[in-house]
Amino acid sequence: MTRGSVLRLTSSIAAVAFVTAGLLPMANTAQAADNGAWSAAPTKQGTFTARQYFFLELSPGATVKDSVTVKNAGQVAQVLDLYPADAFNVESGAGFALRKRGDKNTDVGSWITLEKTRVEVPPGGSVSVPFTVTVPKGVTPGDHAGGVVTIEPAPAPSGDNSQIQIQRALGVRTYVRIAGPLTPALSITKVDLKVRPARLPFIGQQGGATVTYSVRNSGNVRLTADRIITLDGLFGRTLRNTGRGPIPEILPNSTVVLTESFTKMPVLNQVTANVRLIAADGKVDTSGSATALAVSWVFLFLLFLIVVGIVLAVLWSRREANLVSQMAADAGPLSPTGDQL
Structure with a gap:
């Protein structure tokens, strides 16, 4: 099984579409997913605030019932399949992902039993599907993640282009926190810096830089943090600064690779990227760094030409001065009347 065969979700609830070329995430909202x-x-x-995802706090061996509601916004009945799935982070970018139907589940996806795996939702109506979560005994404490996926039974042609087959799906995140000690642990395991220097100062292409860093959640709690990335020059001068901003949520026992891009770099400098992650509760504070040289060969070549030009000009000036002195010496001294002696 490869991690390429997944449903990708990038928010608490998100829409995705299958096409022959791969997976395409669709637009997300802060509310329930709606395609x-x-x-x-x-x-x-009841009167409780609508939930955006499932969050259950359970003990090993516990059982709980809940329900997912599917609403049809169309004018015709909609037949949909449902299935539970394990969740994981997509390595590049840390996107939240659910396994494809038919993949083997070993975590939350294997704990969920749906009362129905196919529903027909009437036009403008809704159907609620109860399910049971049964936690096995001996499960490790901390956060476990999965989801309930609603998906069209089969791919269908996309518009007039019969070569593209689309299969739409929506997933609802399901988090289960197992009772026991919680150990948050987030670390930066690698930082890579690639610098594209400006070709010339203030003229034309001004270059840029890309910082790629790997983050490992080795604890048992899903975590997010604020990242601060600075690019500093040789003498400590800050060249660029991202400010403080959040990174995506990282699930336990996951390693993700995140990237930050910058514009405008010097033509010549030693650049150090400093990456720092700080959790809101202060329980996580980790950092890493990498250094690279910014060298514009165009600038150095022009600088070389300028230096060579100056050297040649000085040599030419000295040569001219020597010639004048030599001519004066060859002419000999002059008499008081101006005649040559």
């Missing part, structure tokens, strides 16, 4: 045809979300419980 224009249907939406999926945890079933509302």
Whole structure:
């Protein structure tokens, strides 16, 4: 099984589409996922605020029931399949992902039992599908992640282009926190810096830099943090600064690779990238760095030509002065009347 066979979700609830060329994430909102045809979300419980995802706190061996609601926004009945799936982070970019139908689940996806795996939702109506979460005994404490996926039964042609097959899907995140000691642990394991120097100062292409850093969640709690990245020059002068901003949520036992791009770099300098991650609760504070040279060969070549030109000008000036002195010496001294002696 490869991690390429997944449903990708980039928010608490997100829409995705399968095409023959791969997976395409669709637009997300802060509310329940809605692809224009249907939406999926945890079933509302009484007067409580609507949930955007499932979050369950359980002990090993515990069982709990819940429900997912599918709403049809269309004018015709919609047939949809449902299945549970394990979750993981996509390595590049840390996107939240759910395994494809048919893949083997070993975590939350294997704990969920749906009462129905196919529903027909009437036009403008909704259907709630109950499910049971049964936690095995001996499960490790901390956060476990999965989801409930609603998906079209089969791919269908996209518009007039019959060569592209699309299969739309919506997933609802399901987090299960198992009782026991919680050990948050986030670390930067590698930092890589690539610098593209400006060709010439203030003229034309001004270069840029890319910082790529690997982050490892070796604890048992899903974590996010704020990142601060600075690019410093040889003498400590800050060239660029991202300010403080969040990174995506990283699941336990996951390693992700994140990238930050910068514009405008000097023509010649030693650049150091300093990456720092700080959790809001202060329990995580980790950092890493990398150094690279910014060298514009165009600038150095022009500088070389200028230096060579100056040297040649000085040599020519000295040669001219020597010639004048030599001519004066060859002419000999002059008499008081101006005649040569």
